[in-house]
Amino acid sequence: MYTNYDLDKFSSTDAKTNVKAEKKPVKSIPLSRQARTKKKFRFLSIGEGLDFVFLLSIAGVLIIGLIMMFSASYPYAYHRYGNSYYFISRQIGFAGIGIVIMFALSYFDYHHLHFWAPVSLAVAWLLMLLVLIIPSGSDPDAPKRWLNIGFFGIQASEVCKFALILFFANWGSIYYKKMHTIKYGVIPALGVLAVTGILLYAEPHYSGIVICLLIVAVMLFLSGLPFKYFIAAGVFVAAAVSLMAVTGKLTYAMSRLDGWGQALEYTTNEMWQTTWQTRNSLYAIGSGGLLGMGFGQSRQKYLYLPEPQNDFVFAIVCEELGLIGALVILALFGFLVFRGIRICKEAKDMFGRLLGVGLMAQIGLQVVLNILVITDWLPNTGISLPFFSYGGSSLIMLLAQMGIVLNISRTANIQKE
Amino acid sequence: MENVLAGIKKRSTILLILILALGFGSIVCRLFYLQIIQGEELSQKAVDQQLSDTTVSAKRGSILDRNGNTLASSASVWKVILAPAYFENDKQRKYVSQELASILGLREEDVYELASNSNSYYQTVKRRIESDERDKILAFVDKLSQQYERLTNVIVLEEDFKRYYPYNDFAAAVIGFTGSDGQGLSGIEFQYDSYLTGTPGRIITENNGWGTTMPFEYQQKEDAHDGNSLVLTIDETVQHFLEKYLKQGIIDYKVVEGAVAVCVNVKTGEVLGMAVENSFDLNNPYEIADENAAKELEKLTGQAKDERMTELLAKQWRNKAISDTYYPGSVFKVITASAVLEENAGSLSSTYNCSGSYIPYEGEKAINCHNTAGHGTQTFAEALCNSCNPAFMQMGQALGMQKYWEYFQSFGFNSRTGIDLPGEGVGLFFAEPWGPVDLAIGSFGQGVSVTPIEMVTAVSAVANGGNLVKPYLVKQILDDKGNVVETNEPVIKRQVISKDTAEKIAEIMEKNATEGTAKNGYVAGYRIAGKTGTSEKIGNSRKPNVKDYIASYCGFAPADDPQIALLVYFDTPTGEAYYGSQVAAPVFAGIMSEICPYLGIETQYTEEELEYVDTVAGNYLSMTLEEAGQKAIQDGFEPFVCGEGNNVVAQVPQAGSKIPRGGRVVLFTTQNSTSETTIVPDMVGMSVEQVNETAAEYNINVSFSGSVEQEGILSYAQSINPRERVAPGTVVTVYFGNNDIDDTVM
Numbered sequence A: 001m002y003t004n005y006d007l008d009k010f011s012s013t014d015a016k017t018n019v020k021a022e023k024k025p026v027k028s029i030p031l032s033r034q035a036r037t038k039k040k041f042r043f044l045s046i047g048e049g050l051d052f053v054f055l056l057s058i059a060g061v062l063i064i065g066l067i068m069m070f071s072a073s074y075p076y077a078y079h080r081y082g083n084s085y086y087f088i089s090r091q092i093g094f095a096g097i098g099i100v101i102m103f104a105l106s107y108f109d110y111h112h113l114h115f116w117a118p119v120s121l122a123v124a125w126l127l128m129l130l131v132l133i134i135p136s137g138s139d140p141d142a143p144k145r146w147l148n149i150g151f152f153g154i155q156a157s158e159v160c161k162f163a164l165i166l167f168f169a170n171w172g173s174i175y176y177k178k179m180h181t182i183k184y185g186v187i188p189a190l191g192v193l194a195v196t197g198i199l200l201y202a203e204p205h206y207s208g209i210v211i212c213l214l215i216v217a218v219m220l221f222l223s224g225l226p227f228k229y230f231i232a233a234g235v236f237v238a239a240a241v242s243l244m245a246v247t248g249k250l251t252y253a254m255s256r257l258d259g260w261g262q263a264l265e266y267t268t269n270e271m272w273q274t275t276w277q278t279r280n281s282l283y284a285i286g287s288g289g290l291l292g293m294g295f296g297q298s299r300q301k302y303l304y305l306p307e308p309q310n311d312f313v314f315a316i317v318c319e320e321l322g323l324i325g326a327l328v329i330l331a332l333f334g335f336l337v338f339r340g341i342r343i344c345k346e347a348k349d350m351f352g353r354l355l356g357v358g359l360m361a362q363i364g365l366q367v368v369l370n371i372l373v374i375t376d377w378l379p380n381t382g383i384s385l386p387f388f389s390y391g392g393s394s395l396i397m398l399l400a401q402m403g404i405v406l407n408i409s410r411t412a413n414i415q416k417e
Numbered sequence B: 001m002e003n004v005l006a007g008i009k010k011r012s013t014i015l016l017i018l019i020l021a022l023g024f025g026s027i028v029c030r031l032f033y034l035q036i037i038q039g040e041e042l043s044q045k046a047v048d049q050q051l052s053d054t055t056v057s058a059k060r061g062s063i064l065d066r067n068g069n070t071l072a073s074s075a076s077v078w079k080v081i082l083a084p085a086y087f088e089n090d091k092q093r094k095y096v097s098q099e100l101a102s103i104l105g106l107r108e109e110d111v112y113e114l115a116s117n118s119n120s121y122y123q124t125v126k127r128r129i130e131s132d133e134r135d136k137i138l139a140f141v142d143k144l145s146q147q148y149e150r151l152t153n154v155i156v157l158e159e160d161f162k163r164y165y166p167y168n169d170f171a172a173a174v175i176g177f178t179g180s181d182g183q184g185l186s187g188i189e190f191q192y193d194s195y196l197t198g199t200p201g202r203i204i205t206e207n208n209g210w211g212t213t214m215p216f217e218y219q220q221k222e223d224a225h226d227g228n229s230l231v232l233t234i235d236e237t238v239q240h241f242l243e244k245y246l247k248q249g250i251i252d253y254k255v256v257e258g259a260v261a262v263c264v265n266v267k268t269g270e271v272l273g274m275a276v277e278n279s280f281d282l283n284n285p286y287e288i289a290d291e292n293a294a295k296e297l298e299k300l301t302g303q304a305k306d307e308r309m310t311e312l313l314a315k316q317w318r319n320k321a322i323s324d325t326y327y328p329g330s331v332f333k334v335i336t337a338s339a340v341l342e343e344n345a346g347s348l349s350s351t352y353n354c355s356g357s358y359i360p361y362e363g364e365k366a367i368n369c370h371n372t373a374g375h376g377t378q379t380f381a382e383a384l385c386n387s388c389n390p391a392f393m394q395m396g397q398a399l400g401m402q403k404y405w406e407y408f409q410s411f412g413f414n415s416r417t418g419i420d421l422p423g424e425g426v427g428l429f430f431a432e433p434w435g436p437v438d439l440a441i442g443s444f445g446q447g448v449s450v451t452p453i454e455m456v457t458a459v460s461a462v463a464n465g466g467n468l469v470k471p472y473l474v475k476q477i478l479d480d481k482g483n484v485v486e487t488n489e490p491v492i493k494r495q496v497i498s499k500d501t502a503e504k505i506a507e508i509m510e511k512n513a514t515e516g517t518a519k520n521g522y523v524a525g526y527r528i529a530g531k532t533g534t535s536e537k538i539g540n541s542r543k544p545n546v547k548d549y550i551a552s553y554c555g556f557a558p559a560d561d562p563q564i565a566l567l568v569y570f571d572t573p574t575g576e577a578y579y580g581s582q583v584a585a586p587v588f589a590g591i592m593s594e595i596c597p598y599l600g601i602e603t604q605y606t607e608e609e610l611e612y613v614d615t616v617a618g619n620y621l622s623m624t625l626e627e628a629g630q631k632a633i634q635d636g637f638e639p640f641v642c643g644e645g646n647n648v649v650a651q652v653p654q655a656g657s658k659i660p661r662g663g664r665v666v667l668f669t670t671q672n673s674t675s676e677t678t679i680v681p682d683m684v685g686m687s688v689e690q691v692n693e694t695a696a697e698y699n700i701n702v703s704f705s706g707s708v709e710q711e712g713i714l715s716y717a718q719s720i721n722p723r724e725r726v727a728p729g730t731v732v733t734v735y736f737g738n739n740d741i742d743d744t745v746m
Helices: A009-021 A031-037 A039-047 A052-081 A086-107 A110-133 A156-174 A182-202 A206-222 A227-247 A251-257 A269-274 A276-288 A313-344 A350-374 A392-411 B002-037 B039-050 B090-104 B108-115 B131-147 B187-191 B193-197 B236-252 B291-299 B302-317 B329-342 B380-386 B389-399 B401-410 B436-442 B452-463 B499-515 B580-598 B607-612 B625-634 B671-675 B688-698
Strands: A146-149 A152-155 B051-056 B070-082 B123-129 B155-164 B201-206 B219-222 B229-232 B259-265 B271-277 B351-354 B376-379 B467-469 B474-478 B484-487 B492-495 B529-536 B549-557 B564-571 B614-616 B638-642 B650-652 B658-660 B664-668 B701-705 B714-718 B731-737
Touching: A052 A086, A052 A313, A052 A392, A086 A392, A110 A146, A110 A156, A110 A182, A110 A350, A110 A392, A152 A156, A152 A392, A156 A182, A156 A206, A156 A350, A156 A392, A182 A206, A182 A227, A206 A227, A206 A350, A206 B002, A269 A276, A276 A313, A276 A350, A276 B002, A276 B039, A313 A350, A313 A392, A313 B002, A350 A392, A350 B002, B002 B039, B039 B051, B051 B155, B070 B090, B070 B108, B070 B131, B090 B108, B090 B123, B090 B131, B108 B123, B123 B131, B123 B155, B131 B155, B187 B193, B193 B229, B236 B259, B236 B271, B236 B564, B236 B580, B259 B452, B259 B580, B291 B302, B329 B380, B329 B389, B329 B401, B329 B452, B329 B499, B329 B529, B329 B549, B329 B580, B351 B380, B351 B389, B376 B380, B380 B389, B380 B499, B389 B401, B389 B436, B401 B436, B452 B467, B452 B499, B452 B549, B452 B564, B499 B529, B499 B549, B529 B580, B549 B580, B564 B580, B580 B701, B580 B731, B625 B638, B625 B664, B658 B701, B688 B701, B688 B731
Parallel strands: B638 B664, B701 B731
Antiparallel strands: A146 A152, B051 B201, B070 B123, B070 B155, B201 B219, B229 B474, B259 B271, B259 B564, B351 B376, B467 B492, B474 B484, B529 B549, B549 B564, B614 B658, B650 B664, B714 B731
16 A cells, blocks of 8 residues: 555655665565565554654653653642643643654655645744734733644644754755755745744744754755855854844843853842742752652652743753663663664655654754753753653644654665564 | 765764764763762752751740749740742732731831842741730731632741840849840850750751642751750849848939949858849840930930940949959958968057058158047057058058068959859059059058959958858759759869968957947847948049049958858949948948848847847737737737727738837727828937937837947938838837948048
8 A cells, every 4th residue: 555656756766766776675675565574563554664663762752751741740730720630631632642643644655745845834834923913821921932722722833843844855855956056055945044033033932943943954954055054054143143132122032041051150139030940950950960869759840940841841850860860861862863863864765864854853953952951051942852841732743743754764775673 | 866865864974973972962961060060069959948947946044043033034936027929919918018017016118118029038027026916927827828828838937035034123234134136145144155045956847849848758857955044143032132222322322333232152152142233124135224324315316325325335234243343442451451460460469550640651641541630559450440541551561562462362353253254354453563652552452453253252261261262153054854964063262361360350350340440230139240441433533523432341240150241332422421331331231131130140149239139020900909918018019009999900010020129019999090190200310218219209119220239329320211101100220330430541
């Protein structure tokens, strides 16, 4: 049933040449047949052709993430909602939806996404626009990041991240020969970034801008954009930040940046308040030591660390499981990213490679940025930890992306385990 | 195409390495730094904010007199703390401020201002509230926590202790007072602060970010250990008499710079009483007790007021008995005489001639005796009883300056006695080089300064057979359960004169108190030994052209087996009388007449004295007139009847009060007869016989004070003022003494 790939002319030829170029052209056998020959996987038809190691790593990270998020969140949940299971029950629900979508997408030939690439970006932008228009809360000064659709809110920037990866994977696979030119390599990227940036700036969601910028940079880098343009981009970013500073509308970001690196050396009452979350994150991490206080034994989650279910969940992980536990989880993340990129760079075609590596890079980047934030090496800007932080949009998008990577793995030229 | 695909692979690998090596690498470094290197520090900070460490105050120990009467004790009070950080809105803030202000009697604006420190968890609203206010606060907290769950911990009460002094100004200089944090600031409170304080305990609980307990079983409790209590050597009754007579003396003799009375056990050095007047209320130590000074202070403003206030407080708190130095005057002759006898520089058979003045050294001015007519030829004993300055100048010369200095030191005048009180002063000797005039005036107690406590300790040495003892105030230290932890034992520092010398001097002093210059200090029935002293406050008077004096009297009883020594000292009497014999001696006698019976010192009346001995009146109430009359006669009284009834409904004096043998007991037989009064006659300047006659005429009773058996002795004061109306039979004490001037004043 997977034999009739609806390949467009570029990728199909690419894939065929590529497969032939491989030293071990084992994968020239149609995947479906190959899978069928592997009798040991027969009973698991759902996993046909999947990279099981990768699937297991996803499962591992997700399960540990859920457990730790629960541990971190129950005191706050109880305090805030009178129900210790408030966050975890919802998160499990999101995970359920996400897993279904993940498996569904693992069957869904990623080449169909060529069509969806521009569409998804348009949808993301539309969502981001709606977020700005439709009032979400009572406080007019609060950031507008969620689109309420009944029982849960969509965080538009989560959709946008994916849309950007998809769009540039598509773009790169089409114009790979012209990527070194300004017209195809730089101008479209700048245009897309400008629109995205303005929409995120309006929310405002500065960390969203940072992560989108990094994603586009990664995609352009993978697509073969010459290094000189990255230097130029750096200059552009510096200029943009300066411009924002000049316009003086940087208040929200400044208030977040204020006290960056000073969480422990606060001097004023105001700074003490501003750096409250970061400081308590550091206290939690430090309290963990080498071996941690033990699972469930965090003290800082008892209303000291605000919203421990969100961006700062890893601080509680560090407190409870210690450096050892934190390193094990980091290793798992690292392995996930490593495995994902290893699979995807061997994808049959350029689109698959760009898309898959981009998606995995996004996870790696978010892990790094999140932990740098909670350890006060980056300003407290609101970057969530994949699979750990509470949030439906994020988790469902992540699992959906994993579905795409799994789908890529079905056809990638690697030894399946 | 293949190049492109290979390029993606290459760039993917680069990207992966960048993310893992740079990204994950820096995270690992950062986590290692935070959790391992900085971990201890951070976790300490986390613990600091998670643990709430509540100090449990230790109760300060009590101060008791030697019989267990409480002189100072502590009781629980509470400090009201507000934690405004819990307020969610201004409405709550206003509500709580309003309620707190009304419970605690504070201004609402002030409380609201405290409540507006919205990040704070610790704003002290009021200190030392007592249990009634505490109960109201607790009730309010209950109500509040039901209304707003978040405000459960917005008000906290911390237990504290407040010091109470049940007798207010009683023995203030000895006991001392405490500061706002319960720390001793003066007197025994300061000296024994470490014993009294105790060890505060702690309760450590783990709290969540909103201050309520966490679900962890974590509570560590260290009990507070209450402070030790002190048993003083002070006897409340003795102290009471000292203060009572000093207060009266200050009024009678218009004393302006205060007065001191110190009573010690001569054998042990235990201080039975130490009164320093004018006193102040230990419960309000910062209030100026002297009304005149307080009024004067009211008129001042600004810095001048502050400065004056500080000055007045320092004066008020000063323990004159141990801090002030003064010229001892003639009292010091006891010391000179002791030294002379001990060194054989003179003997009881030596004679000294007084022509009214004496030139101590050729070419120097003559120094007068108080008796300018001269005492003529006197024996050693007579010289002391006459308090003759020329005789003592001669004794001093016989002794020599070096020996004089040695005895000054050995009697403890040049060093602190070591009494267990803060701020003890030390007497001063002449500055070197010493001149012959120094020795001359020093021999009768001018030019050398001593503190009252040094003086009474030195006289105690004469009384107890020559041993210099260390005076002390704390007898025992008790733990919080009342067990004795430490006992202060008497310390004999050294023998300064032989027993023989001491007994000889004591004998002369007794003679002095019965027939010499010190006889105003005599108490009938007790063998009192004493010496008066009057000294000019040279260079220390209130105004340059005014002469101010210190009148003192130091003695002991009973002379044959001395138990107690008493020093009475008046600083600057401004009335007509200012001599020790006029001012200090009667007060000494008054005090001795009360404390000797109280302390159970045996009476040894002379035959003449027995006539005047007071007898206790019996109870004649509810008897028939006949029965009562007979009983009164049996008891040795003369009954008088007022009213026409048949039964006794009232009597004066009351049953149990003391009247002289043969005195009148007035028996009232009708209720309205009790309103009859009689006038108190003026009985000053009369002989004993005259007083008796006058008292009989006016139908009052007389109690005699002073050495009434002496010939030619006259009364000089009476306890109830003339022309006052009193019930018939009321006892008026009449003081006898002679008005001889006893001292030289330089």
